[in-house]
Amino acid sequence: xxxVYQANSxxxxxxxxxxxxxxxxxxxxxxxxxLLKPWFCPLPWTTIDCEIDLRPGGVFRTVMQSPExxxxxxxxxxxEVVPNEKLVWTNALLPGFRPSLPAATCGSEDANFMFTAxxxxxxxxxxxxxxxxxxxxxxxxxxxxxxxxxxxxxGAALDQLVAMLKRGV
Amino acid sequence: xxxVYQANSxxxxxxxxxxxxxxxxxxxxxxxxxLLKPWFCPLPWTTIDCEIDLRPGGVFRTVMQSPExxxxxxxxxxxEVVPNEKLVWTNALLPGFRPSLPAATCGSEDANFMFTAxxxxxxxxxxxxxxxxxxxxxxxxxxxxxxxxxxxxxGAALDQLVAMLKRGV
Numbered sequence: 001x002x003x004v005y006q007a008n009s010x011x012x013x014x015x016x017x018x019x020x021x022x023x024x025x026x027x028x029x030x031x032x033x034x035l036l037k038p039w040f041c042p043l044p045w046t047t048i049d050c051e052i053d054l055r056p057g058g059v060f061r062t063v064m065q066s067p068e069x070x071x072x073x074x075x076x077x078x079x080e081v082v083p084n085e086k087l088v089w090t091n092a093l094l095p096g097f098r099p100s101l102p103a104a105t106c107g108s109e110d111a112n113f114m115f116t117a118x119x120x121x122x123x124x125x126x127x128x129x130x131x132x133x134x135x136x137x138x139x140x141x142x143x144x145x146x147x148x149x150x151x152x153x154x155g156a157a158l159d160q161l162v163a164m165l166k167r168g169v
Numbered sequence: 170x171x172x173v174y175q176a177n178s179x180x181x182x183x184x185x186x187x188x189x190x191x192x193x194x195x196x197x198x199x200x201x202x203x204l205l206k207p208w209f210c211p212l213p214w215t216t217i218d219c220e221i222d223l224r225p226g227g228v229f230r231t232v233m234q235s236p237e238x239x240x241x242x243x244x245x246x247x248x249e250v251v252p253n254e255k256l257v258w259t260n261a262l263l264p265g266f267r268p269s270l271p272a273a274t275c276g277s278e279d280a281n282f283m284f285t286a287x288x289x290x291x292x293x294x295x296x297x298x299x300x301x302x303x304x305x306x307x308x309x310x311x312x313x314x315x316x317x318x319x320x321x322x323x324g325a326a327l328d329q330l331v332a333m334l335k336r337g338v
Binding site: 003004005006008011053055056057058077079080088090092093094095096097098099100101114115116135136137138141 | 172173174175177180222224225226227246248249257259261262263264265266267268269270283284285304305306307310
């Protein structure tokens with residue numbers, strides 16, 4: 001059976017890296033709040049709160065804080081949870097699969113910024129093959145996410161994740 | 170574990186009916202295109218096309234036709250599939266969990282009309298207990314869905330479904 005996800009290079013952003021840490025620990029770092037908060041935002045930004053209900057429709061909520069102390073809450077829900085292998089979530093649906101409030105995005109520069117994110121983990125001779133993909137409704141959303149520094153930001157966060165795991169969890 | 174869905178009477182519409190047809194046939198009528206098309210739109214509207222990929226992220230697409238021949242395509246994806254028991258889908262995400270295009274809804278009267286629908290089936294002494302629930306992002310979306318005749322429309326479609334099953338599938 002073909003996968004439900006159909007890649008679209010105009011609408012999607014993706015990068016793959018091999019990291020020399022165990023797959024099961026990368027999974028834990030993405031799915032346990034105490035292990036997610038230390039690495040999830042590239043410093044000097046930090047993640048000051050995190051809530052995870054690891055099942056389809058369950059909450060994935062984080063609060064990011066800028067170096068100046070401004071707080072930025074984000075909320076969405078998980079769509080697919082395959083332990084140690086695949087994690088899919090979106091900000092287009094809130095917990096319980098309730099649609100996100102369109103009033104918060106219509107007419108603003110965030111209007112095109114609904115996305116679904118997919119994390120895929122696989123074994124690699126050198127450790128773990130790590131693929132992160134974000135998919136959007138239109139090119140404007142994809143372009144905005146790219147300009148916000150998707151790959152650099154997620155890459156810097158991944159460096160922090162790996163460093164944390166090497167220090168020992 | 171508490172269910173992921175948290176009811177909100179300001180945002181949700183729901184009705185329950187007991188129908189004297191077998192639960193497994195109601196499920197088939199909702200999940201097989203050839204059995205869905207005959208009843209899905211209250212006459213004189215009809216459903217002239219239907220595509221179903223029955224798994225989370227899989228397509229649920231229908232084309233409704235007005236008595237005058239105008240065609241109205243609808244597309245979304247499934248979120249939860251529990252055979253003979255629970256079917257959840259949304260129009261806020263397209264197949265593969267891709268967010269729906271916000272440009273199609275921003276600024277129009279459809280702006281608040283993203284919804285997630287849940288069909289729940291249970292055994293009842295008289296046949297099948299049938300509960301349909303639609304959940305919205307805000308009160309405007311819920312109100313609009315109510316004004317469009319959610320309960321009357323889904324109820325009339327259910328009457329057609331039951332009549333079809335009694336004729337024999």
